[in-house]
Amino acid sequence: MPYEWNFAIVLKYLPNLLEGGAHTIALSAASIALATPIGIVMGIIRQQRIPYLAPIAVVYIDFFRTSVALVLICWCYYALPVLIRVNLDTFTAVMIAIGLQASAYMAELVRAGMQSISPGQWEAARALGMPGHTRLRYIILPQAARRMIPLFFLLMVEVVKTTTLAGVVTYPEIVYDAFRVATEIYRPIETFTIVGLICFVFLFTLGRIALYLERRFAVVER
C-alpha cells in the first residue's frame, strides 16, 4: 500500500514548529553574539603573537575546535553549573557551549583574514608612523573584515545547524519541537519535510544576504 501523505495535519502544528524556529534563531544569535567578540580578540592575539597571551589563545582555539559539540553542550548543561555553582537554564548552557566553540572558529577566521592582507599594507601603515593598534583598527581589520564576510556567514550557518543539538538537553529548538509534533501526530515524514523546508528557506536567505553584503563591500583591487 502506497504511503498516504498528509501535510494538512502538520500545518496545523506549524505555529509550534515556527516557535521552535524562533528559539533556534534566538539561540543562534546569542551564540554568535558571544562568539564574535571573543573570536576577534583571540584571533588578533594569535595573529599578532602577543607575548604570554598568544600561547593561551592557541590552546583555547585548538581545544574548542577539536571538541565535540554534543559533548560540550551536555558538559555545559550538567557539569558547568556544578563547577561554578550557578544554575544555568538550557538556553544559557547551550549558548555557552556553542558560543565558545564558534568563538574558536571565529578566531581562526579573523587570523586568516588578517594574514590575507598583503605585507605591503602592513608596511605602508608602519611607514606612515602608525602604532600597532592604529594599523589594525584603520588599515588591516577593515580590509580583513570585508574578506571575512562569506566565511563569517558560513560560520553562522554552521552555528544554526549546531543549535539543533540543543534538544538533547530539552531546549525547545525547531528539531526538538519537530520530534514532539511527529510523535504526537504520528507523521514524522511530513513533519520533517516541513522542518527541512523551513530550515532551507531560512539558511538560503541568510546565504543570499551574505552574497549581497560581500558584493556591497567589495573593494576594487588589482
Added chain:
Amino acid sequence: MTEVLRLEGLTKSYGATPVLKGVDLTVRRGETVCVIGASGSGKSTLLRCVNFLGYPTAGRIYLEGKLVGREVTDRAGVATMRYRESELCAVRAHVGMVFQQFNLFPHMTVEENVMIAPIKIRGLSRQEARKRAALHLDRVGIPEKAGAFPGQLSGGQQQRVAIARALAMEPAIMLFDEATSALDPELVGEVLLAMRKLAQEGTTMLIVTHELGFAYNVAQRVIYLHEGTIHEEGTPEQVLVNPTKPRTQDFLRGVTTFRMPEPRLGPVDQASTSKGA
C-alpha cells in the same frame, strides 16, 4: 646646509648574510640623492633601515641631528643600539616612504588615503586634513581624483597618490624605493616628473632608482652601492658619466648597452661581442 639624515657605519645582516657592510651617508636639507646599484647590492635594505622597517644590525642613524635609539654597552664593551617602538613610530612619521608597489589602502578613497595619517598621528581635524590632502594631491598633479578609489586609478596615478600620502605627513626626508619599477613604461614619466617637481621645490629626497636619466638630471649627488658598501659617490657627472671605479663602469655599461641613437661600438666592445657569439 643643515643635515637631515646621517648614517654612520650602517650594517644589516639577514642571519649570517651581510647585506649592508657599514654605510656612511649624509643627506642635507633640500638635497636630492640618488642611490643606484645592481639588485642585491642593498639599496632597498638601506632605505628600509632608514625608517626602521628593517632594524639595522649595527651602526647609528641620526635624523635631524638626533640619534635614533639609545646606545647600550654590555660588559664586554660591545655597543649595541636599542630602539623603542614608540620612538620608531615618531621617526617613521617624520620620514616619508614611497614603495615600488604603491601600497595604497584599497578600502579608502584617494583623499582618505592621504588624510588618515595626519588625522590619526598628527591629530589634525578632518577639515584641516582635507585641506592638506588637497594641497599635496595638487602638488603631484591629481587634484581631481580625490574621491576615487585606488583600484580605479592607473599605476602612475596610484604612485602619485602614494607620494602625496607620504608628503601629507610633512616629513623631514622622502624615501623612494624604486618608485617607478612596477609601472608600465608609459606611466614612468608622469611619476618622475612629479618627483622632479618635488626636488625643485626643495624637498629632501633619498631615491633608489634604476632611472639613470632621472638621476643624472635631478640628483645633486649619486651613490653607487655595491655589495653593501658605497663604492663610488659624487655628482651625477662624476658617477654616471665619468666613473673611476671598474665596478661602476661595468654596471653602467650593462644598464646603457642600447641607447637611442645606438652608440657606435668601439673595437674592444666588438671583440667581446663576437667572442660571446
